Amino acid sequence: MSKKCIKCGQLIPDEASFCPHCTAVQTEKKEIKPPRRWKKKALIILTILILSAVVGTVFFMHHKPQKYEGGAQIVYQDKDKSYKVLLTFSQEDGVTGHAQGERTDTLSEGMDSALPCQLYVLDQKTGKLAWKEFTEKVKSCQVNTKPYENSQKMEFVEPTHNESFPDAAYVSDILFHADSGTNDIEWMLTMENGDTISLRTKLTLEKQKAVTYYFEDTPMETTDQLKALLASIEEEVPSDTTVYLHLPAVTYDGDIVFGDHVWGIYGSTEEDITTTFTGTVSMRGMNGNYADISGVHFAGNSGTGLNAYCLVLLSQCSFDGWDTAAFAQNGAWVNAMDCTFTNNITALKFNSSTSYGSAPNYLNNTFTDNGTAVCINNLPGTEVLDFAGSIFAGNDTDIDNKAEHPVDTAKAAFQ
Template identity: 70%
Template sequence: MSKKCVKCGQPLPDNASFCPHCTAVQTEKQEIKTPRKWKKKALAAVSVLVILAVIGIAFSMYHRPQTYEGGAQVVYKDKDKSYKVLLTFSEQDGMTGHAQGERTDKLSEGMDSALPCMLYVLNEDTGELAVEEFSQKVESCQMDTEPQENSQKMEYIEPVYSKSFPNAAYVSDVYFTSDSGTNDIKWKLTMKNGDTIFLSTRLTVEKRPAVTYYSEDTPMETTEELNELLASIEEEIPSDTPVYLHLPPVTYDGDITFGNHVWGIYGSKDGDSETTFTGTVSMKGLNGNYADLAGIRFEGESGTGLNAYCYVILSECSFSGWDTAAIAQNGAWIRACDCSFTDNTVGLKFNTSSAYGSSPNYLNNIFTGNGTAVCIDSLPGDEILDFAGSTFSGNDTDIENRADHPIDTAKATFE
């Protein structure tokens, strides 16, 4: 035994923990420190911060600005409401909630046209239109056209609310030619809460080859020659093939009917002589066909100058001396720009059951000395007839609107 008591010095076994002689404890006492309270508090604080951080991240993820991307339709959620936001070229489809992801139109070679691209909004739960409610949440609305390979960029007007389509939130007129090809039409809505909505649709224009006749190559100097040519066209050329006629500066007497084709009829001048019709011209153009008439003089003594049974576009044409200068019959439409209507009983008359939403412009026309310059007997739809730049002078009645159709004469001149 080499171990001795730390107090009395008596020999002890090596593993003795106390002395049997003096009862002294042989192990060294160590101070036991109690846990400090600040560590517990710190640990609790860290735990609270971690929980708050998780909650904050979750809250931020839920409430941060959202991006909604789709094709021609998305469902946009704002607070406790959901909205179906969609693009279409059809008013009826828009009001019933049917998006149009793509559309293909055929256009005659060398022609141009336009279509309204419309954005509609419906309540996702009820299916009811929610234009006004949704529009109040919108900060800005933008649109662009993106041509695909071997295509040309289509022009457009920035989206706005249009009275011509009162049930649409925004409308943009897209302009194209027969060579435009395919364009993606892309919309971007920035919401006041920071959300962003992206929509897109596609418009494809297919060119229809045309047959063109020039007076230098084809006999059409007289009414008889022109009627013979028109008869051969009806017999030999399919109705879905456009026909362009470049008429000589002569006067055609008697009635003339242009049949079931897409027509481009262009007059010409040579000194005081110009292409003139003195009888009634009837434009049949059935099955959705249309006619473009430019630079032609209609000079009569009574009767009707132009009988339109299809969609007819008039530019730089003049009408004088008729009971009715130009009338859109049932199922037809007439658009006139840069034309003159002088000394007619009725200048431009609508008596139709069809509406063409992309053709409401009657710009820079002159209505002088007519009994009634414009008479609207029957005309459906909500498109606003815009007479910006037109002049009304010396007419007994400038506009007789029996159908109570919406018109805009704010930028017209009345003398």
């Protein structure tokens, strides 16, 4: 086998790579084209884009707003710090970091009441309160109530920091009545970085039994009749049963003691006569019992008008002529709204060992021509006594705060 030289045309062996006659190389030269530079650039750009996408995805996943959902407490991670966020109805539990996932209270039939639902924040590492730095990171805080089946929706006050609970980040008063049943109390916090925190606790109200006495049906026109009725109540009505008394427009002379029940005592007015007590009225509720007194006149010439050994809520009552008009002592508390205190040596006096547990309001009271309008000898707790709308006029001393208890008179009037 032979082939012709590609240059001189002489026959040469087929496998020859050059011509023995003219020494010409028998392989055709091919033009070697350099790689196009745009393909290399495109590859580099594509690689950069892929790397950017990976880095972006990692960054987004790391900084993506997080949802924290729990029961009454969660641990919230913010950058390099962790916070324990919890709900409770107890100030003591909140400070010590104990959440309250549910609470059951009893309330007398026909009664309304409220409980402060409190949100606390602690440094997860140290256990110390951290609400101040935490709330700077909060964009909004909301509360909602969700009733269970056959329950009624509880009302609530928008959450805010409350000076009566200085260690809590936020407080929302939950308002309810004896028929409210069970509600979930739901909290939602939205953080400045987009994170959300959802918490919830449960509040259940159990209705207490109650009995009601009307003066139209039950003899209570005189002091002796009223005392006989109170004696029969102590003997026949269990202490966990609420007693409602609707008193006639008469004057009761002498000292009267109301025993160990939850009391609803309602005065009445007929022409110019109002239900009136001229002796000391002692309220001796025990075991958490309390009294709600409305529309009663306490008229004296010495001594103590109302001697409270439990929580007593006064509304639309009047006191005049007493050494001490209303006295909260031992484990007691007296709360007054829309009441009038006139010509008493001391109108409202506290010498108690019990804190109120909520934000006590002393709204729209009138303190006129008393020696001392409000005397606070001893009163634990941090609840702020708010005298918004109250008037102080002609008193020798408006507020004698020996205990240095928190008092707010910014919206009171002094004349």
